[in-house]
Amino acid sequence: MEKLHKLHNTAHFSVLSISYEKADAEVRSKFTFFDDHVKSFVSSISENKIGDAFVVSTCNRTEIYSTSSNYLLIAEEFCKATGVTLSEFLQFANIFTREAALNHLFRVAGGLESQILGDFEIIGQIKKAYNRFKKEKKRSNPYLERAINSAIQISKKIKNQTALSSGAASVSYAAVHYIMTQSENLHNANILLVGTGEIGQNTVENLLKHAPDCHIKIANRTTETAEKIAGKYNIPYTPYQNLETELKNTDILIVATGASEPIIHKKHIPEDKKMLILDLSIPNNVAREVEENKAVTLINVDAISKAIAETIEQRKKEIPKAEEIIKEMTKAFIDWEKKRKHAPNIHHFKAMLKNIERNEMHNIHRKHRYIKIDDMELTDKIIQKITNRFAKYIIDNPLRSEEITKLMHEILVQQAFREFQEKH
Secondary structure (H helix, E strand, C coil): CHHHHHHHHHHHCEEEEEECCCCCHHHHHHCCCCHHHHHHHHHHHHHCCCCCEEEEECCCEEEEEECCCCHHHHHHHHHHHHCCCHHHHHHHCEEEEHHHHHHHHHHHHCCCCCCCCCCCHHHHHHHHHHHHHHHHHCCCCHHHHHHHHHHHHHHHHHHHHCCCCCCCCCHHHHHHHHHHHHCCCHHHCEEEEECCCHHHHHHHHHHHHHCCCCEEEEECCCHHHHHHHHHHHCCCECCHHHHHHHHCCCCEEEECCCCCCCCECHHHCCCCCCEEEEECCCCCCECHHHHHCCCEEEEEHHHHHHHHHHHHHHHHCCHHHHHHHHHHHHHHHHHHHHHHHHHHHHHHHHHHHHHHHHHHHHHHHHHHCCCCHHHHHHHHHHHHHHHHHHHHHHHHCHHHHHHHHHHHHHHHHHHHHHHHHHHC
């Protein structure tokens, strides 16, 4: 029964997706699936015997991957865990089934469905989410296991064989990329970040990731927020009222505040102080007059956005290559699925051939008291070749699978019976 259950699952793969495409950040936050939801969710679907499922939840998407024959029952359990109604969920969800679900998973893994084209961070989150499911379930699901492994391979191939992830394609990463290309001695530079919103924090994360030994401080109008963010990243902060004093020792200034007008003016920058300033704010929070100081280089969000736009256009040209990789891997997966579906019939057919082989080898040994190893190796090859042809036929002709399997079984049984009669 367990084997039949697993085989049955392959026909019911589905993905229920809520993403940035249909839901804004505020809406997506309602469907966030936290780590402490996993245990109760897995326990619930197991107790109700409605199949296997795991949930991937990021800032841009929440997706349920399932091999249940009724994905709505899975969705109901998800809604119970997260405290939303099924009608709310379905209002924003895209639903993919069977091959379309598989294709969606592979496109997500390949960075084609990311909010920023070519962003591959999602594959690590998919892998982590599935491993959590396995840990709670205390077993794996062969179909999901193969699908996730294929998704990981697709992600690697697209990274290595295309330029889909080349260049800087987010404001925070583009800012860090620019800093790293312009600063020869970044580890000796004093960096000051003013503003600790999403863009500011993402910039800090990227800086610490790509230049972990850099010297960075943060400043924010609200001291409590500055202390919290500084603690999160284990970096120092400076009181906002000391900003002008801090600028005297700053080599790279990053401004990412939400002010409605400039907060950094020419008077704040020491005369002849060499400084790189990146204004990541909209509207601009650094007055253009600071450029009157010839030692200052000012880069605003428009210049960075232009670079990002050029990167995205270059990445779009790589989409056909990525889709070709997905197409090839999807075919390989479907071939595996077909073989897996017909595996019992194929194994049975091969077992019958092996049984005939044993009988024949026994007869030869009884007559000649000797069997050549070459003969044994040759029969193994012949059996495998016949089995492969049988497997290919029933895979290519699935509607005739049971009929052909039954016919071959009858032929082999009759052959074995005749041989038995001849012996006795």
